[in-house]
Amino acid sequence: MKQELISVIVPVYNVREYLTRCVRSLQAQTYENLEILLVDDGSTDGSGELCDELAGEDGRIRVFHKQNGGSSSARNLGICRATGAYLGFVDSDDYVDEDMYERLYQGICTYQTMAAQIGRDEITPKGEVLPDICIPPKKPERITASDFLRELLMHRGDCSFCTKLFRREVFQRESFPVMEIPGVGEVPEFFPDGLLNEDFRLLILLLPGLGEIVSLPGHAYHVFYRVGSNSRKESRELFSRVFGDCVDNADLVAEIVEKQYPVLRDVAFRFGVFQRLEYLLHIPVSRMTADNRQYREIVGFLRHNLIRVWKNPYLTRKNKLYHTLFAIAPKNLRRVHRLTMKLRGIS
Numbered sequence: 001m002k003q004e005l006i007s008v009i010v011p012v013y014n015v016r017e018y019l020t021r022c023v024r025s026l027q028a029q030t031y032e033n034l035e036i037l038l039v040d041d042g043s044t045d046g047s048g049e050l051c052d053e054l055a056g057e058d059g060r061i062r063v064f065h066k067q068n069g070g071s072s073s074a075r076n077l078g079i080c081r082a083t084g085a086y087l088g089f090v091d092s093d094d095y096v097d098e099d100m101y102e103r104l105y106q107g108i109c110t111y112q113t114m115a116a117q118i119g120r121d122e123i124t125p126k127g128e129v130l131p132d133i134c135i136p137p138k139k140p141e142r143i144t145a146s147d148f149l150r151e152l153l154m155h156r157g158d159c160s161f162c163t164k165l166f167r168r169e170v171f172q173r174e175s176f177p178v179m180e181i182p183g184v185g186e187v188p189e190f191f192p193d194g195l196l197n198e199d200f201r202l203l204i205l206l207l208p209g210l211g212e213i214v215s216l217p218g219h220a221y222h223v224f225y226r227v228g229s230n231s232r233k234e235s236r237e238l239f240s241r242v243f244g245d246c247v248d249n250a251d252l253v254a255e256i257v258e259k260q261y262p263v264l265r266d267v268a269f270r271f272g273v274f275q276r277l278e279y280l281l282h283i284p285v286s287r288m289t290a291d292n293r294q295y296r297e298i299v300g301f302l303r304h305n306l307i308r309v310w311k312n313p314y315l316t317r318k319n320k321l322y323h324t325l326f327a328i329a330p331k332n333l334r335r336v337h338r339l340t341m342k343l344r345g346i347s
Contacts, residue, residue, distance in 0.1 A: 007084030011074035042068030072191035
């Protein structure tokens with residue numbers, strides 16, 4: 001059977017120390033008909049030059065250099081330059097098993113789905129394997145878009161694009177706004193520019209058009225867990241941004257569920273409550289002020305929905321109690337929570 005071309009898009013920014021390992025894992029794929037798109041996002045540590053060196057060794061590697069704009073803009077450029085019938089995504093400090101794309105491709109062909117996913121694990125610099133909440137199935141499973149969304153909203157699903165392979169037609173350009181990339185021009189804004197948790201946002205927009213996803217057993221994608229990578233910077237300000245964007249995503253989910261999956265209303269509401277509580281647990285207390293519009297709206301939401309929260313079957317009694325206390329006295333609860341963390345030795 002003729003292999004169709006798979007395009008693997010790798011955003012690259014200041015990862016010279018890890019890039020070769022990532023690319024070698026893609027070059028070693030048992031699925032040979034693939035192109036590797038390295039999108040240098042304005043690196044300043046020599047990563048861009050390394051991309052060119054690697055491309056000189058392997059004709060399957062294509063390199064694009066652009067001004068720094070973030071991983072979303074790099075991925076969007078990669079999607080527009082990809083020529084494959086299938087699209088995959090890998091972060092430049094991670095690596096994959098040699099048979100990952102062959103398994104994903106066979107999964108799509110066998111089960112006639114628009115996308116396939118496989119399990120991941122997280123590896124520390126010491127080689128320790130960290131537990132992951134996204135537990136892969138013991139055998140291949142076809143999952144409807146509705147059930148997949150339910151798992152995401154219950155915080156059990158995997159929203160990462162790196163563990164998945166998609167048919168190219170999933171990305172319909174006319175369905176998305178355009179963004180301007182300096183030196184490149186306009187490209188569709190599939191991954192939202194300037195937002196965190198962008199994988200989740202794009203995935204929930206694509207889900208209605210996917211129909212079904214096949215989920216495969218095993219762990220084939222390996223996340224290199226290092227402090228300092230884009231998704232793992234540890235700062236209170238970044239946490240505020242992350243959870244602020246998560247609240248916005250929860251509002252988008254509520255809109256999609258109302259139109260496409262009304263059976264998931266209670267689950268979507270639970271998700272919205274969780275995202276707001278996470279925001280209030282991570283935002284600096286100094287920003288819990290009346291002039292912070294998002295904070296003010298979140299507290300207003302909690303107060304307005306007290307009865308609905310206590311009637312929700314997907315929230316535990318502890319969830320409901322936390323919600324009620326945050327609705328009544330958010331600042332005081334944060335101070336108590338912070339004191340409790342200190343007494344437990346958690347900074």
